[in-house]
Amino acid sequence: MKxxxxxxxxxxxxxxxxxxxxxxGVIETARKEKGQVGKIYAGRMGIVGALxxxxxxxxxxxxRDIAALRHTPGGAFGSVRxxxxxxxxxxxxxxxxxxxxRAHDIGYFIYNGGGDSMDTANKIAQVAKSMDYDxxxxxxxxxxxxxxxxxxxxxxxGSVAKYVAVSTLxxxxxxxxxxxxxxxxxxxxxxxAGWIAAAGGLAGKDRSExxxxxxxxxxPFDEDRFIAKVKDSVERYDNCVIVASEGIRRxxxxxxxxxxxxxxxxxxQLGGVAPHLAEIVRGxxxxxxHWAVADYLQRSARHIASxxxxxxAYAMGKAAVKMALAGVHGSLPVIVRTSDDPYxxxxxxxxxxxxxxxxxxxxxxxxxxxxxxxxxxxxxxxAPLIQGEDYPPYKNGLPRYVRLKNQLAxxxxxxxxx
Amino acid sequence: MKxxxxxxxxxxxxxxxxxxxxxxGVIETARKEKGQVGKIYAGRMGIVGALxxxxxxxxxxxxRDIAALRHTPGGAFGSVRxxxxxxxxxxxxxxxxxxxxRAHDIGYFIYNGGGDSMDTANKIAQVAKSMDYDxxxxxxxxxxxxxxxxxxxxxxxGSVAKYVAVSTLxxxxxxxxxxxxxxxxxxxxxxxAGWIAAAGGLAGKDRSExxxxxxxxxxPFDEDRFIAKVKDSVERYDNCVIVASEGIRRxxxxxxxxxxxxxxxxxxQLGGVAPHLAEIVRGxxxxxxHWAVADYLQRSARHIASxxxxxxAYAMGKAAVKMALAGVHGSLPVIVRTSDDPYxxxxxxxxxxxxxxxxxxxxxxxxxxxxxxxxxxxxxxxAPLIQGEDYPPYKNGLPRYVRLKNQLAxxxxxxxxx
Numbered sequence: 001m002k003x004x005x006x007x008x009x010x011x012x013x014x015x016x017x018x019x020x021x022x023x024x025g026v027i028e029t030a031r032k033e034k035g036q037v038g039k040i041y042a043g044r045m046g047i048v049g050a051l052x053x054x055x056x057x058x059x060x061x062x063x064r065d066i067a068a069l070r071h072t073p074g075g076a077f078g079s080v081r082x083x084x085x086x087x088x089x090x091x092x093x094x095x096x097x098x099x100x101x102r103a104h105d106i107g108y109f110i111y112n113g114g115g116d117s118m119d120t121a122n123k124i125a126q127v128a129k130s131m132d133y134d135x136x137x138x139x140x141x142x143x144x145x146x147x148x149x150x151x152x153x154x155x156x157x158g159s160v161a162k163y164v165a166v167s168t169l170x171x172x173x174x175x176x177x178x179x180x181x182x183x184x185x186x187x188x189x190x191x192x193a194g195w196i197a198a199a200g201g202l203a204g205k206d207r208s209e210x211x212x213x214x215x216x217x218x219x220p221f222d223e224d225r226f227i228a229k230v231k232d233s234v235e236r237y238d239n240c241v242i243v244a245s246e247g248i249r250r251x252x253x254x255x256x257x258x259x260x261x262x263x264x265x266x267x268x269q270l271g272g273v274a275p276h277l278a279e280i281v282r283g284x285x286x287x288x289x290h291w292a293v294a295d296y297l298q299r300s301a302r303h304i305a306s307x308x309x310x311x312x313a314y315a316m317g318k319a320a321v322k323m324a325l326a327g328v329h330g331s332l333p334v335i336v337r338t339s340d341d342p343y344x345x346x347x348x349x350x351x352x353x354x355x356x357x358x359x360x361x362x363x364x365x366x367x368x369x370x371x372x373x374x375x376x377x378x379x380x381x382x383a384p385l386i387q388g389e390d391y392p393p394y395k396n397g398l399p400r401y402v403r404l405k406n407q408l409a410x411x412x413x414x415x416x417x418x
Numbered sequence: 419m420k421x422x423x424x425x426x427x428x429x430x431x432x433x434x435x436x437x438x439x440x441x442x443g444v445i446e447t448a449r450k451e452k453g454q455v456g457k458i459y460a461g462r463m464g465i466v467g468a469l470x471x472x473x474x475x476x477x478x479x480x481x482r483d484i485a486a487l488r489h490t491p492g493g494a495f496g497s498v499r500x501x502x503x504x505x506x507x508x509x510x511x512x513x514x515x516x517x518x519x520r521a522h523d524i525g526y527f528i529y530n531g532g533g534d535s536m537d538t539a540n541k542i543a544q545v546a547k548s549m550d551y552d553x554x555x556x557x558x559x560x561x562x563x564x565x566x567x568x569x570x571x572x573x574x575x576g577s578v579a580k581y582v583a584v585s586t587l588x589x590x591x592x593x594x595x596x597x598x599x600x601x602x603x604x605x606x607x608x609x610x611a612g613w614i615a616a617a618g619g620l621a622g623k624d625r626s627e628x629x630x631x632x633x634x635x636x637x638p639f640d641e642d643r644f645i646a647k648v649k650d651s652v653e654r655y656d657n658c659v660i661v662a663s664e665g666i667r668r669x670x671x672x673x674x675x676x677x678x679x680x681x682x683x684x685x686x687q688l689g690g691v692a693p694h695l696a697e698i699v700r701g702x703x704x705x706x707x708h709w710a711v712a713d714y715l716q717r718s719a720r721h722i723a724s725x726x727x728x729x730x731a732y733a734m735g736k737a738a739v740k741m742a743l744a745g746v747h748g749s750l751p752v753i754v755r756t757s758d759d760p761y762x763x764x765x766x767x768x769x770x771x772x773x774x775x776x777x778x779x780x781x782x783x784x785x786x787x788x789x790x791x792x793x794x795x796x797x798x799x800x801a802p803l804i805q806g807e808d809y810p811p812y813k814n815g816l817p818r819y820v821r822l823k824n825q826l827a828x829x830x831x832x833x834x835x836x
Contacts, residue, residue: 011595014596015592015595015596045597072591073588073591073592074588074592074594074595075595075596076595078595078596078597079595079596080596080598081596081598162815165815165816166816166817167715167719169816169817169819170491170492170714170715170718170719170720170721170817170819171713171714171715171718173490173491173492173718173819174433174491174492174714174717174718175714176492177429177433177492177493177494177496177497178432178433178493178496178497178499179463179496179498180498180499184714186715202815202816203816272693274711275690275693290713290714291711291713292711292712292713292714292715293709293710293711294710294715295589295708295709295710296588296589296592296593296602296708296710297585297588297589297604297710297712299592300588300589300591300592301585301588302588303584303588303722304721304722306815383814383815386815386816387814387815388812388815389809389812391807391809394807396801396805397580397583397620397724397804397805397806398583398584398587398620398621399584399587399588401587401588401591
């Protein structure tokens with residue numbers, strides 16, 4: 001009979017509305033495997049928690065609180081942007097991780113993050129082998145940006161897509177009611193990939209309905225063509241609703257958000273594609289405008305999460321545990337689409353090395369020839385991902401989100417001098 | 419037996435998530451009064467529709483579509499910011515309105531808007547009397563800003579309050595998950611009154627939870643005190659979540675949003691308190707920050723409307739018709755609170771003249787002595803207004819909002835030369 005080993009789970013990078021649903025899938029599944037899994041730890045602030053030996057003992061949390069993770073946004077154990085470098089450059093860190101794992105008899109490591117984290121998980125897997133430490137490392141995909149390859153889509157994306165589509169629909173109706181407002185710009189996330197902006201396109205049946213324009217980071221921003229499109233939309237439909245990715249760039253590669261706006265002190269104005277575009281529209285067309293920047297609101301909007309996304313996030317967490325217990329080292333569960341309509345998907349597997357450090361951008365076939373809208377093929381891809389509502393419970397008018405106790409396990413090693 | 423007369427309903431000013439619920443209340447109630455009400459018209463783009471004799475014949479809409487107005491945001495007939503001046507200055511316009519009313523035998527006029535609109539309704543009532551035209555003019559309160567006097571609260575406010583409270587709660591959890599982000603600023607509406615910003619305070623039980631700071635237009639913005647508060651919050655709670663009203667002003671009366679930021683062309687940067695505050699924080703404290711501007715998203719977010727607000731908006735519409743039919747000229751229905759907990763309210767009546775042109779700001783007793791948070795009294799006032807969810811129906815992942823046919827009645831007068 002196999003020896004019982006402990007499990008370590010960590011969240012990485014920007015959080016999402018459903019990363020805790022994945023955590024819920026991990027913990028609930030692992031709790032059922034009492035024969036193989038001993039303690040279930042989570043890293044306090046992700047991988048940094050492992051480096052500092054700050055392991056949260058999830059065994060202290062009630063079944064009810066763990067179940068509530070399914071409907072709670074954010075990262076319940078804390079997340080962090082912390083990228084380990086190459087094995088050569090960060091040797092001490094990788095060795096420290098393996099020492100902590102050894103001290104706490106971690107036999108299963110599940111790393112919940114994007115492309116960088118899949119790379120880190122892969123490297124940890126390699127170092128552990130080289131140090132002759134027996135551990136199964138499994139990735140668990142997460143990113144609102146939807147930019148991981150191999151998997152059909154990423155948990156976290158469907159919910160931000162739904163938020164952006166619903167918000168665009170609602171703001172578009174508002175703008176349509178107000179004949180004096182001619183241009184509305186919604187800025188959404190997506191530094192390098194325009195998936196989130198593309199999702200705004202689901203708000204209308206075609207370009208005659210808001211959004212009339214979508215600005216992708218994949219398409220160089222041409223100010224003259226943009227202005228011509230805005231003017232055309234206002235003349236045709238009486239207004240122009242725009243969904244703009246934060247990451248759009250000018251043909252010279254500079255971010256539009258950073259091009260030239262300075263405050264009274266001469267500092268470059270940080271962030272804000274939307275106000276910058278609004279200023280261009282005002283200067284060249286003189287239209288009355290409004291703009292919104294969704295920022296964290298979009299990725300934490302659990303109140304309007306996609307049911308498909310929640311189910312997939314949970315299923316990925318569950319599958320990661322199953323793979324870890326089966327010893328499928330250096331891999332991750334992925335989502336495989338088997339049908340667009342009716343939408344069908346299943347859990348597949350991929351190697352961490354296939355997913356690490358590859359950005360999946362919006363392909364040409366998903367963007368119209370003029371560069372300002374989504375194609376029907378893109379719509380077929382996106383539409384299933386926002387299906388269904390999965391409302392959290394409410395109390396006194398607000399969602400009842402859980403806050404865990406997050407008690408740390410006793411340390412066994414000297415403090416980390418990282 | 420009283421002669422049947424026609425009814426004219428118009429929406430005015432910025433729309434809300436529930437102004438159509440009021441329209442629904444008006445039309446459904448008037449449709450039941452076949453003995454007294456003939457045609458039910460709505461102004462295409464509010465009062466401008468009356469001036470242009472563009473009267474939408476709501477009789478062309480199905481009962482089902484009218485019922486769907488209850489869950490559809492925006493202004494279904496179009497709204498407009500158009501303020502009639504004094505009776506002396508705008509005599510021709512007032513006379514034109516009465517002529518249009520006379521041509522279409524309008525016996526009941528219901529004007530759905532804020533303080534300005536209540537003033538306009540009141541003036542129309544006076545001019546009609548002076549022209550010996552028999553009409554009952556009734557107001558129907560609406561404003562996200564919650565700044566009307568007499569009524570305990572305004573339809574439209576409860577839903578934006580819920581949106582802001584939920585968004586602050588969710589973004590606060592997100593920020594709390596990301597140890598590197600120290601400051602988050604959510605900019606909300608409220609040019610002169612800080613009710614919407616105050617509602618953000620419902621997200622936390624006290625100042626130890628997000629939001630840690632609330633910036634009201636009622637409190638002059640003191641940059642040094644603001645910076646000290648931000649620093650204190652970050653040191654105490656590891657981050658600082660701020661809800662800022664767009665209308666905050668410096669002690670000299672200038673809007674913070676407009677103070678000094680210029681683009682590359684030297685234009686004053688329009689709008690955006692949040693990026694401006696972020697820039698101040700960056701310059702003086704160097705913290706990593708994020709900011710969001712909700713703009714139209716907050717007032718059109720029907721997907722997360724307050725059930726109390728929807729019910730009140732509908733009830734006000736219904737009451738306005740009853741008052742019109744009862745000949746309660748120059749008045750409007752108001753919301754009267756009879757108990758905080760359990761929350762109880764009833765429909766009352768007020769005179770248009772009491773409500774016109776008076777702005778109800780957040781009183782001193784609702785703002786803490788330091789000027790950066792809400793008091794318990796404020797919480798007791800606000801809490802009931804966000805109670806309950808009233809989700810719209812969904813199809814393919816998106817709310818099913820109705821779009822009316824909006825067919826115009828045949829004109830009877832020469833074109834308006836306004």
